[in-house]
Amino acid sequence: xxxxxxxxxxxxxxxxxxxxxxxxxxTYSNDETGxxxxxxxxxxxxxxxxxxxxxTSPTPGEILSVKGYWTDHPRxxxxxxxxxxxxxxxxxVDGIKKYLGSGLIKGIGPVMAARIVxxxxxxxxxxxxxxxxxxxxxxxxxxxxxxxxxxAWTDQKEIRDVMIFLQDHGVxxxxxxxxxxxxxxxxxSVVTGNPYKLAMDIHGIGFTMADKIARNLGFEKxxxxxAEAGVLYVMNQLAEEGHVYYPYDLxxxxxxxxxxxxxxxxxxxIGSVSxxxxxxxxxxxxxxxxxxxxxxxxxxxxxHVAETEIAxxxxxxxxxxxxxxxxxxxxxxxxxxxxxxxxxxxxxxxAVKRAVSDKVMVITGGPGTGKTTIIKAAITIYHExxxxxxxxxxxGRASKRMSEAAGCPAKTIHRLLEFSxxxxxxxxxxxxxxxxxxxxxxxxxxxxTILMHRLLNAVPDNAALILVGDENQLPSIGAGSVLKDIIRxxxxxxxxxxxxxxxxxxxxxxxxxxxxxxxxxxELIQEKGDLEDFYFIEQEDPKHALDIITELVGxxxxxxxGLDPVDDIQVLSPMHKGIAGTENLNRTLQETLNPSGAxxxxxxxxxxxxxxxxxxxxxxxxxxxxxxxxxxxAITPEDQxxxxxxxxxxxxxxxxxxxxxxxxxxxxxxxxxxxEYPAVVLPLLSQHYIMLQRNLIYTAVTRGKRLVxxxxxxxxxxxxxxxxxxxxxxxxxxxxxxxxxxxxxxNKG
Numbered sequence: 001x002x003x004x005x006x007x008x009x010x011x012x013x014x015x016x017x018x019x020x021x022x023x024x025x026x027t028y029s030n031d032e033t034g035x036x037x038x039x040x041x042x043x044x045x046x047x048x049x050x051x052x053x054x055x056t057s058p059t060p061g062e063i064l065s066v067k068g069y070w071t072d073h074p075r076x077x078x079x080x081x082x083x084x085x086x087x088x089x090x091x092x093v094d095g096i097k098k099y100l101g102s103g104l105i106k107g108i109g110p111v112m113a114a115r116i117v118x119x120x121x122x123x124x125x126x127x128x129x130x131x132x133x134x135x136x137x138x139x140x141x142x143x144x145x146x147x148x149x150x151x152a153w154t155d156q157k158e159i160r161d162v163m164i165f166l167q168d169h170g171v172x173x174x175x176x177x178x179x180x181x182x183x184x185x186x187x188x189s190v191v192t193g194n195p196y197k198l199a200m201d202i203h204g205i206g207f208t209m210a211d212k213i214a215r216n217l218g219f220e221k222x223x224x225x226x227a228e229a230g231v232l233y234v235m236n237q238l239a240e241e242g243h244v245y246y247p248y249d250l251x252x253x254x255x256x257x258x259x260x261x262x263x264x265x266x267x268x269x270i271g272s273v274s275x276x277x278x279x280x281x282x283x284x285x286x287x288x289x290x291x292x293x294x295x296x297x298x299x300x301x302x303x304h305v306a307e308t309e310i311a312x313x314x315x316x317x318x319x320x321x322x323x324x325x326x327x328x329x330x331x332x333x334x335x336x337x338x339x340x341x342x343x344x345x346x347x348x349x350x351a352v353k354r355a356v357s358d359k360v361m362v363i364t365g366g367p368g369t370g371k372t373t374i375i376k377a378a379i380t381i382y383h384e385x386x387x388x389x390x391x392x393x394x395x396g397r398a399s400k401r402m403s404e405a406a407g408c409p410a411k412t413i414h415r416l417l418e419f420s421x422x423x424x425x426x427x428x429x430x431x432x433x434x435x436x437x438x439x440x441x442x443x444x445x446x447x448x449t450i451l452m453h454r455l456l457n458a459v460p461d462n463a464a465l466i467l468v469g470d471e472n473q474l475p476s477i478g479a480g481s482v483l484k485d486i487i488r489x490x491x492x493x494x495x496x497x498x499x500x501x502x503x504x505x506x507x508x509x510x511x512x513x514x515x516x517x518x519x520x521x522x523e524l525i526q527e528k529g530d531l532e533d534f535y536f537i538e539q540e541d542p543k544h545a546l547d548i549i550t551e552l553v554g555x556x557x558x559x560x561x562g563l564d565p566v567d568d569i570q571v572l573s574p575m576h577k578g579i580a581g582t583e584n585l586n587r588t589l590q591e592t593l594n595p596s597g598a599x600x601x602x603x604x605x606x607x608x609x610x611x612x613x614x615x616x617x618x619x620x621x622x623x624x625x626x627x628x629x630x631x632x633x634a635i636t637p638e639d640q641x642x643x644x645x646x647x648x649x650x651x652x653x654x655x656x657x658x659x660x661x662x663x664x665x666x667x668x669x670x671x672x673x674x675x676e677y678p679a680v681v682l683p684l685l686s687q688h689y690i691m692l693q694r695n696l697i698y699t700a701v702t703r704g705k706r707l708v709x710x711x712x713x714x715x716x717x718x719x720x721x722x723x724x725x726x727x728x729x730x731x732x733x734x735x736x737x738x739x740x741x742x743x744x745x746x747n748k749g
Contacts, residue, residue: 016083020065022095023058024048029601040064040080053082056167057160057176061099063088089125093117096124101637103655106152107145109638115139128153152640155180162187169216171209177656178202192217196229200236203617204659207233207258222261227269230259235279235300239479242729244303244449248281248296270298280304284732297732303479306453310482311736313456318360318491323437323462324387329353336377344377345370351495352377358493360465362444362486365497366517367702368510371468372405374497375440378466379408387437392416394446395627396647398674402442413441413451414618414625417458421620428458436463443674444469448478449733472517474699477626477670481729489737508534509708513701516694516721522701534701535709536717542579542685545711546588549580552681552709553665554592561707563679565593566612566631570677571666572700574691580683580712585666593665598635600642602658609635613644614664614671622651627671629664669700680704684712684720692720 021042027050028037036055039048051066058064068082090099101113108116115138120127127134132150135141141149163176165188171179182201183190190197195217199210207230219226234255238246246254248270255266273279280299299307333352337344344352348370354361355378363371375391382389391410393399403410416434418427428434439459441447444467447455459465469483476482487494500510512522512534524536537552539545549571558565571589575581590611598609607613615628630646640655653661669682682700684692697720701708710717 015069016067017069017080018065018067019049019051019080020063021045021049022090022092022098023060023062023064025060026058026601029058038064040066050076050079051082052079053085054167055082055085056087057163058087059099059104060102061090061095061097063090063095091122093121096122100124103637103640104156105149106640106654107148107638108152109636112138112140112638116141158185166191166213169213171213175202175205175209178204178659181656194225194229195219196225199229199233221259222265224265224269224272227255227259227261227265228273231255231266231269231273232278232300234258235298239300239303242475242479242481242727244307244480244729244731244733245282245297245299246730248298251298277301297730303449306449307480307731307733308736309453310449310456310733313453313459314360314486314491314737316461317456317459317463317465320359320461322359322464323460324382324385324464327356327381327385329356332356332381336380339380340373340376342373342377344373345499345501347495347497347499348374348377351497352381354493354495355466356381358464360467361493361495362467362469362483363495363497364469364471364483364487366470366472366510367513368500368507369497370499370501371497375406375442375466375468378438378440379406382438388435389438389440390416390434390436391440391442393442393674394451395443395625395674397627397629397676398443398446400647401674401676406440410442412625413447413455414620415623417454419620426454426458429454430457432458433460434458434463436460438464438466440466440468442468444483445471445473446476446673447482448476449480449482449731450478452480452482470702472695472698473702474670474673474695475726475729477673479729480731480733482733485731485733486737489734491737508532509701509704512708513698516698516701519694519721519724521718521721533704533707535707536714537709537711538714539711540686540713540715542687545683545685546579546585548711549585549681549683550588550592552711553589557679557681557707557709561679563707566610566665568678569681570672570675570679570703571681571683572669572672572703573666573683574669574696574700575687576668578685578687580685580687582666582668585683586663589665590663600635600637600655600658602655605658605663607632607635607642607658607661607663609633612664613661614667615646615660616662617660619660622653623649624651627674629667629675669696669703672703673699675703676705677703678705679707680709682708682710682712684710684716686713686716686719692716693723693726694721695724695726697721 019042021040024039024041026036026038036058038051038058040051042049065086066082067084068080071079071081073079090096097113097117100108100116101110117124119138132146135146135149159177159180162180166176166179179187179202191213195214196210198205199207214226252263252266256263274281278301280301282297284295284297333349351363351374355374363374365371379389391402391406391408392413393402393410394413396412399410399412419425420427471484471487486492500514508523515522537548539548553565553569553571557563557569563569571585573580573582573585576583594608594610600607609632611632613630613632615624615626618625624646628646630644632642633645634643642653642658644651644653680700680703
């Protein structure tokens with residue numbers, strides 16, 4: 001061990017201290033920033049030294065040489081802060097065993113590491129490096145596992161080089177791993193050639209980080225590549241906000257503010273990416289009411305194609321005759337009411353008549369208004385005619401609910417369209433349409449512009465189309481407000497259901513959902529001792545609200561209502577950050593509901609066997625989609641794999657794929673769309689003020705089937721219910737449907 005200068009000198013004295021030792025454990029690591037806390041065994045120190053700083057991809061057992069200085073943390077005490085560091089392979093038997101058993105190399109876990117090191121001792125790493133075939137001498141290792149270990153060992157060395165290069169340019173190890181997965185051995189050449197590609201190609205790396213890397217590499221602020229990437233970044237950012245297009249002048253101003261360059265450079269960049277057909281600039285009808293002042297709409301190419309094709313497809317279906325014979329609705333209605341053993345209300349009768357006579361129709365309404373009854377009646381009539389009927393919804397949970405409610409099989413839209421990544425995407429399309437006479441789609445408010453384009457593209461001309469949804473729910477996560485635009489266009493029949501039926505009228509959840517939707521406070525009166533289904537627990541203090549939620553989920557609701565705290569109770573939060581945001585709620589609820597068991601740490605996230613988790617992006621290879629919730633069944637360090645059970649399907653993830661998975665004891669209200677849970681607990685506090693709006697509270701409340709509990713501030717609840725202003729979304733779908741020509745509109749969706 002070398003020490004230079006006085007250990008108590010601070011960094012500004014420039015007398016940096018040198019320490020070297022073996023990494024005992026990594027107690028904290030942030031994949032995004034690279035900030036790491038390490039316990040280091042240093043010769044001459046009785047206890048491990050706490051090392052903190054940005055350290056590139058450390059692994060237990062490695063030898064770490066650092067230069068830095070001592071600090072005193074007010075909570076954690078004496079720490080050594082790193083300025084520079086260098087990592088070397090371990091040299092001792094114990095170090096090699098810890099290194100190989102850390103999960104670094106796929107195919108080697110702690111047990112196998114002990115066997116290998118027991119056989120080869122200090123020469124183990126040299127054997128793996130130069131004579132890897134000798135691993136077959138170890139019991140339990142055959143040719144297949146040797147190949148797995150060889151590939152993992154090679155990848156690990158290559159990714160370490162990439163990580164060191166990228167960390168020197170401000171990229172944390174988690175992002176470095178994603179970059180390596182995308183570009184492999186070409187990572188460094190791609191990044192140095194055009195770092196702005198990262199913003200477009202790598203999930204989670206935005207323009208800001210790519211720009212920081214570019215500046216470190218010497219790219220000028222006025223570089224054309226920066227301006228072009230910046231325009232596309234802003235357009236994608238706007239799409240994430242829900243916009244299908246954006247007015248030209250507003251776009252140039254936003255780009256100018258973000259990129260901090262002159263307007264002329266932005267205009268040139270827009271022209272360049274337009275010539276490359278990555279964006280489409282369309283002149284709008286300046287005479288149309290509400291048109292944008294600059295008369296130009298800028299679309300990402302994929303959204304322009306999708307929006308225009310949705311309009312073409314709907315008009316195509318509307319203008320074609322049905323494939324099945326006409327029905328005498330007056331005769332069918334008494335018959336179907338006898339068959340389903342229900343008497344239909346006047347509005348339901350109107351909806352059923354339209355469902356069996358019109359080519360395309362929309363059924364919209366809140367919970368308890370009888371949408372499912374109408375679907376059942378229409379299906380019963382169409383079945384009697386021998387029609388081919390398909391039911392579908394955007395998510396797995398929504399399709400499962402639809403199937404249970406309607407009594408007929410339902411699929412996700414992706415499964416309906418036979419999505420296959422191996423065969424280039426959706427197999428059902430205009431050239432290979434669905435073989436269907438009647439297509440019924442539920443939860444249409446969740447469907448964004450891109451997915452609706454894919455769906456309608458596969459609907460044959462002669463099919464009847466019934467769209468079902470609640471236009472007052474939150475809009476789709478993806479760009480657009482398709483259901484509202486179709487309704488607003490006036491081109492298809494719309495039946496709006498408002499009456500709450502008697503069996504639903506006893507549900508305080510449904511009554512209060514409608515009150516909230518109408519701008520009224522929910523009824524909070526309850527008879528003492530009765531088991532109600534809607535509660536409001538007033539608590540202004542976020543910390544106390546967190547304690548109440550933890551007790552509700554862990555003890556009070558399971559004990560009083562007989563519900564499982566993990567499977568039956570879903571905490572929904574308006575925000576991710578803060579004491580009562582999803583991130584902190586998940587940490588707290590995990591410690592309460594699943595505090596022990598096999599554990600895997602990925603950055604600042606901890607996964608345990610039996611954890612409740614959610615898929616955060618569509619994974620077509622695994623047939624798992626954004627919003628699907630499952631439970632972790634197994635964590636296998638030897639294979640670097642996690643097995644997750646999604647509704648009975650066992651799905652395997654490599655450790656490198658876990659950025660797609662998040663804890664799900666608490667999820668955002670947006671993520672809950674299309675789902676229904678036995679019990680919902682909703683924190684609602686003044687600190688959530690940015691997200692406090694009526695449709696968010698309405699959506700959250702309508703997710704609860706047997707029980708809804710709101711914990712929080714009465715002021716926040718009032719604020720949310722009064723706020724019926726929602727973010728404006730720029731779309732032209734209604735105008736394309738209405739007159740076949742675009743005009744600029746701002747659609748509130």
